[in-house]
Amino acid sequence: MAWSSRLGVGVIAFASGAAVTAFVKAASSDSGFTRRTFSVPDHKFFHSSERSTPTGDFSNGIPPYKVWEKDWDRREPCAADRRKSLRRGIAEDPTREVKREGTAIPTANRHLLFIRHSHFNRKEKKDEERGLTPLGREQAALIGQRLKALGIPITVLVDSTMTRAKETADIIASFFLGVPRSQTDLLRKGAPVSPEPPSRNWKQPQIYFSDGARIEAAFRTLVHRANPEQLTDSYELYVCHSKVIRYIVCRALQFPPEGWIRLSLFHGSITWLTIQPDGRVILQCLGDVGHLPFDKVTS
Amino acid sequence: MAWSSRLGVGVIAFASGAAVTAFVKAASSDSGFTRRTFSVPDHKFFHSSERSTPTGDFSNGIPPYKVWEKDWDRREPCAADRRKSLRRGIAEDPTREVKREGTAIPTANRHLLFIRHSHFNRKEKKDEERGLTPLGREQAALIGQRLKALGIPITVLVDSTMTRAKETADIIASFFLGVPRSQTDLLRKGAPVSPEPPSRNWKQPQIYFSDGARIEAAFRTLVHRANPEQLTDSYELYVCHSKVIRYIVCRALQFPPEGWIRLSLFHGSITWLTIQPDGRVILQCLGDVGHLPFDKVTS
Numbered sequence: 001m002a003w004s005s006r007l008g009v010g011v012i013a014f015a016s017g018a019a020v021t022a023f024v025k026a027a028s029s030d031s032g033f034t035r036r037t038f039s040v041p042d043h044k045f046f047h048s049s050e051r052s053t054p055t056g057d058f059s060n061g062i063p064p065y066k067v068w069e070k071d072w073d074r075r076e077p078c079a080a081d082r083r084k085s086l087r088r089g090i091a092e093d094p095t096r097e098v099k100r101e102g103t104a105i106p107t108a109n110r111h112l113l114f115i116r117h118s119h120f121n122r123k124e125k126k127d128e129e130r131g132l133t134p135l136g137r138e139q140a141a142l143i144g145q146r147l148k149a150l151g152i153p154i155t156v157l158v159d160s161t162m163t164r165a166k167e168t169a170d171i172i173a174s175f176f177l178g179v180p181r182s183q184t185d186l187l188r189k190g191a192p193v194s195p196e197p198p199s200r201n202w203k204q205p206q207i208y209f210s211d212g213a214r215i216e217a218a219f220r221t222l223v224h225r226a227n228p229e230q231l232t233d234s235y236e237l238y239v240c241h242s243k244v245i246r247y248i249v250c251r252a253l254q255f256p257p258e259g260w261i262r263l264s265l266f267h268g269s270i271t272w273l274t275i276q277p278d279g280r281v282i283l284q285c286l287g288d289v290g291h292l293p294f295d296k297v298t299s
Numbered sequence: 300m301a302w303s304s305r306l307g308v309g310v311i312a313f314a315s316g317a318a319v320t321a322f323v324k325a326a327s328s329d330s331g332f333t334r335r336t337f338s339v340p341d342h343k344f345f346h347s348s349e350r351s352t353p354t355g356d357f358s359n360g361i362p363p364y365k366v367w368e369k370d371w372d373r374r375e376p377c378a379a380d381r382r383k384s385l386r387r388g389i390a391e392d393p394t395r396e397v398k399r400e401g402t403a404i405p406t407a408n409r410h411l412l413f414i415r416h417s418h419f420n421r422k423e424k425k426d427e428e429r430g431l432t433p434l435g436r437e438q439a440a441l442i443g444q445r446l447k448a449l450g451i452p453i454t455v456l457v458d459s460t461m462t463r464a465k466e467t468a469d470i471i472a473s474f475f476l477g478v479p480r481s482q483t484d485l486l487r488k489g490a491p492v493s494p495e496p497p498s499r500n501w502k503q504p505q506i507y508f509s510d511g512a513r514i515e516a517a518f519r520t521l522v523h524r525a526n527p528e529q530l531t532d533s534y535e536l537y538v539c540h541s542k543v544i545r546y547i548v549c550r551a552l553q554f555p556p557e558g559w560i561r562l563s564l565f566h567g568s569i570t571w572l573t574i575q576p577d578g579r580v581i582l583q584c585l586g587d588v589g590h591l592p593f594d595k596v597t598s
Contacts, residue, residue, distance in 0.1 A: 065555075068496035146589060254558070255555065255558060280496060283585065286582065288586070290445060294449045
């Protein structure tokens, strides 16, 4: 009915075809699905992977297929890992109360909540002078309130080393005392990759060249399925910048990364990615600002 | 600072690289951009369009490019249209107070707000018995309140002909008396295209075959840039179903349509697409449920 069902059993969400999160925990072996009448066909045989025009012929019911890269985070367990976990009784029956240390395949979900920093002083040039405005501080407090109200157990809070992200995170952190916190340069603002369609705000090639590798490094470092050692679901807050978040969302969903420009994020918005233990990724929401009254929504 | 700036001048949003909406109205000719130092390079020459692995070599700064299809809605004005509009003084200076009837190129934005119906009775089989639960009615009222509070001038309200969408729309409509309303079968629930990665909830091929064409028809009929005759921005509400919205978002953003399964929508969530007069598309938010208290969020 509420968050608890989403985060717990997840059967309702599954029934609606949303392929959500926690279901995987209850049925991480394939055995639960073999009873279905229709099994998943082999894509290589079934679909032409070379059709790529978005407005291709849809009326024949065959999509312009692009196969999901399962090992996108290079953490796909190998057969030896699976055997190891089987011996420990994990994969066969994840509901069994067993000592899970030492399993070789992931079993927990990672929920990554990306918060865009709030409204800041754009008049200055130096980063340290581009702090939050009073409105920005108010927005940050409203984010903190909303996250607190959701009742999700925040595991860690990471912010970019830029002033506006740090100040936003400071205010959010006051709602989550005791939660470990860290900063990283990887999440600093930047131009991830030259956008498509091209932006009128075109940047010098060397900007995309250097920022792009750094933001790609942020993606590869922070966004991946849980480690096998992670025993429970994590809820991780990342306070950073619009283009970084938009790029990460495209990469995580295996959508074309140059498409980041087609997404938009308001200040103080919440973007929620869930990474399931089998490597599936779900975007739960993008740019949610319902926690802000209409006159405090800025971009 | 607030919605007004986003919907009005839009210069702040543009400065942040979000390539938003109304800026286009102020500079729909190319002349405003030729003063920039860096012009947009020719993609065919500059990028290899055949690189498509999402985890390709990013460190060289060249993305795995897929060019934006400009004429995705088959409404790209031809040279003759542009000349016609130029003669009428539209494209040259859109701020001039001229009689705009008869212009041949679009000048208005379309804001399409897709609302997923709210919580409903899943225990019954027949559509007419699968109406909203008391919680669903409460959610619908909260959506209406939020949309009303945003102060956006809703132009039209369209809902799918299924009971749960109709009942959600009924409640929202009570906040927008006098707004024209209609229903369409095109927006009924369905399986748009076989998902990738494959769903555990696999459907019969004939379901994707027939639903797919119908939902694609919904996309092609409803989602396109404004007609040239449209003089002001429109804000259109569509109350329908999760998979329909997720598919439309992928198609509109020119992301792989089979990726709809990577998106998720809560009941009563708001998804906002903006279609600019030049055919660019921006996803302002996806699945926003900040207007619902934490104990009323369901999926």
